Amino acid sequence: MTQQTAVDRPVDADPAEPWQRLNARLILVQLSILAAPAASFAGTLLITGGTLNLQALITLGSLLITACVITGISLMRFLTTRYRITGDRIELRSGLLFRSHRSIRLDRIRGVDLTANPVHRVFGLTSVRIGTGDQTSSSRRLSLDGVSKAQGAELRQRLLSRRDAVTGHPSDDDDHTIADLDWAWIRYAPLTIWGVGGVLLGVGTVYRTLHEMRIDPLELGFVKGIEHRYGSVPLWFGVLVTVVILVVIGAVGSTATFTEGWYGYRLEREDGGTLRVLRGLLVTRSVTIEEQRLRGVELGETMLLRWAGGARLNAVASGLGDRDENRKRRMLTPPVPRAEALRVAADVLGESQSPTSAAELTPHPRSALRRRVNRALTATVLISAVPALLGALLWTPLLYVAAACAVVLLPVTLALAHDAYRTLGHGLHGRYLVTRYGTFSHRTVALQREGIIGIGVSRSLFQRRSGLLTLTATTAAGDHKYKVRDVTVTDGLALAEKAVPGLLAPFLEPAGAGSYGGAAASGGAGGAGGGSHGGPIGHGFAGRARSSGHGGHRRRR
Amino acid sequence: MGHQTRHQTRPGDEVRLRPPRHRVERRAVAWWTTQASVFALPLPIVFAVLYLFIPPARTWFGWCLVATLVPGLLYMAVMPAWRYRVHRWETTGEAVYAASGWLWQRWRVVPLSRVQTVDMLRGPIQQMYGLSGVTVTTASAAGAVKIKGLDRRTATDLVEHLTQYTQATPGDAT
The missing domain is CATH 2.30.29.30 (Pleckstrin-homology domain (PH domain)/Phosphotyrosine-binding domain (PTB))
Known part of the structure; x- marks a missing residue:
């Protein structure tokens, strides 16, 4: 029942294979952790001009102690970690107080990632992360933090080729590149919103850090200067300049992020049925996705990117780790022209055409539009209500602000509502269930039907009143659930039944008298409750045969 | 949409999920009520105590008591029975x-x-x-x-x- 976990008991292995250590240069890398507190100490000295108050001293001291502890632990890990590959397993030993000896069967390995951060790269090191199918505990994953670059590449090669030998994958030696970085794509970089957010985040962090040290950034000389100049220009001009500065910094920031993240990008198919994404300027990343674990793709089009005709492609695959890791590792392409994303999608899935665009998507009923319009109106009213309320109670001119708010917001939210409605769509295309949704960011997901391991239906009070439902396909891959929002009851259930034939059929009935929502109440289908134990289990569960025959005759008082 | 279209389509075209066969225990209603009271009652109780012991602010605490007690009791009365019908x-x-x-x-x-x-x-x-x-x-x-x-x-x-x-x-x- 429970999946046999990837971590098994060690076996007596081939003694010829020697144990290997991490690289000794790792000690230098670990010591570099001390650079951060040292730098902030120096920075504080610079800003305050050599004087330190007690608060700053305590902050810096505790930073230093933490860094020392981390370094100590890391050193211990280096000294005690050993690994080797034997026969059909990789073994890993580590720990001094809590010794662990783990061995993983090579055929359980889902992928081998190599990641090197800048410090690693200065010392020619890399981290090897061995992914297994076990998604529940991140502590179970195997990582070798700090082997030499050559060692890492060799280890990866050996692990994957041995695994293929063990699992009997065809090894057809045709590594081929699916996609390569085209620098023209950098035009999409400023359209990713992260730039502005990143700038604000950076400013916020700096402010908080300084504030913690009892230094008020607002009192610093050059900040005062800027504040003074702002006071001397009209408000609208100040706001305009701020917006322009933010946009420019944001654009520069996201372009830099793009360059750092996607420099040297290459997506290739390796022998033995794996996809490999290589990318990164400062931190080089190499993500391996087993094609067998690939359950589909997700096409993401954020608003700005969409207007520029761009899109990005994510893999829907299992074994990529928990939520956060999946988010980082699922990316198959940077923001690219939509056609390119679709081409990559088709190639990756081994289809002639990407199912995200090939599928004929059925639009959703008008009542779905009504729900979105209602939400738009609610949002507008709620936002405008704040200045309106304050205006009524405190300061009358705010009423004009409220009116302006409503006038500006209404068309915007209504446009968003219509756009969100037009985006809604679902369909089946060959092996794939395709669903599209999204307000600011449109997502089109193509999910392999055999990857669906459960069906959920949810209905809010309003959905029940307008005869709609939200269908959820659960899967072990990607986000673990993909939704088809606001379809009619009949369409939604028919879609589920077609996607996973036979699963829902025993639980369907023709829609007759009685409201759907209250069906549970009106049916009164024989209670399991009370007295007769052992009753519900093991008695005639041939659902199909009895599905229409249940009545209210066994209802409890 | 609703009734008009529903009556026009042929029967057998439209399907719905039938409710699962077995209800949960009747005792579950009591369990849900207890659970609801754990969430709903502490705040009104605090206001009631304040109401009793701080006479000058009685009007304030009185209103607070009513404002928290009524939705709380409604929740305790409605939720468990409704759940029992659905679960x-x-x-x-x-x-x-x-x-x-x-x-x-x-x-x-x-x-x-x-x-x-x-x-x-x-x-x-x-x-x-x-x-x-x-x-x-x-x-x-x-x-x-x-x-x-x-x-x-x-x-x-x-x-x-x-x-x-x-x-x-x-x-x-x-």
Whole structure:
């Protein structure tokens, strides 16, 4: 029942294979952790001009102690970690107080990632992360933090080729590149919103850090200067300049992020049925996705990117780790022209055409539009209500602000509502269930039907009143659930039944008298409750045969 | 849409999910009421105490008491009965099927071939009423089916039944 976990008991292995250590240069890398507190100490000295108050001293001291502890632990890990590959397993030993000896069967390995951060790269090191199918505990994953670059590449090669030998994958030696970085794509970089957010985040962090040290950034000389100049220009001009500065910094920031993240990008198919994404300027990343674990793709089009005709492609695959890791590792392409994303999608899935665009998507009923319009109106009213309320109670001119708010917001939210409605769509295309949704960011997901391991239906009070439902396909891959929002009851259930034939059929009935929502109440289908134990289990569960025959005759008082 | 279109289409065209066959225990209503009271009552009680002991601010605390007590009592009165009408479960040789919720209602179907673990759990309040819950998990973090408010015997039998079926079928689509 429970999946046999990837971590098994060690076996007596081939003694010829020697144990290997991490690289000794790792000690230098670990010591570099001390650079951060040292730098902030120096920075504080610079800003305050050599004087330190007690608060700053305590902050810096505790930073230093933490860094020392981390370094100590890391050193211990280096000294005690050993690994080797034997026969059909990789073994890993580590720990001094809590010794662990783990061995993983090579055929359980889902992928081998190599990641090197800048410090690693200065010392020619890399981290090897061995992914297994076990998604529940991140502590179970195997990582070798700090082997030499050559060692890492060799280890990866050996692990994957041995695994293929063990699992009997065809090894057809045709590594081929699916996609390569085209620098023209950098035009999409400023359209990713992260730039502005990143700038604000950076400013916020700096402010908080300084504030913690009892230094008020607002009192610093050059900040005062800027504040003074702002006071001397009209408000609208100040706001305009701020917006322009933010946009420019944001654009520069996201372009830099793009360059750092996607420099040297290459997506290739390796022998033995794996996809490999290589990318990164400062931190080089190499993500391996087993094609067998690939359950589909997700096409993401954020608003700005969409207007520029761009899109990005994510893999829907299992074994990529928990939520956060999946988010980082699922990316198959940077923001690219939509056609390119679709081409990559088709190639990756081994289809002639990407199912995200090939599928004929059925639009959703008008009542779905009504729900979105209602939400738009609610949002507008709620936002405008704040200045309106304050205006009524405190300061009358705010009423004009409220009116302006409503006038500006209404068309915007209504446009968003219509756009969100037009985006809604679902369909089946060959092996794939395709669903599209999204307000600011449109997502089109193509999910392999055999990857669906459960069906959920949810209905809010309003959905029940307008005869709609939200269908959820659960899967072990990607986000673990993909939704088809606001379809009619009949369409939604028919879609589920077609996607996973036979699963829902025993639980369907023709829609007759009685409201759907209250069906549970009106049916009164024989209670399991009370007295007769052992009753519900093991008695005639041939659902199909009895599905229409249940009545209210066994209802409890 | 609603009634007009529904009557125009031929019968048999439209389908819906039928409710799962078995209700949960009647005792579950008491359990849900107790659970609701844990959330709903502490705040009104605090206001009531303040109302009694601080006479000058009685009007204020009086209103606060009413404003928190009325929705709390409504919740305690409506939610458990509504849940009892909705919560249902059923197993066949191929699947587990369960319904839950009240304002937001959800129906879940999981094929037994995809089940990874079957757990039985009883919280402290559930134990007071001799109730048990069964959680059926799959390889999907979002795919667990939870059936709460079962009698202990029923739950044990259910776990046994599910374990029997799921052991036979390999493969969990990870």
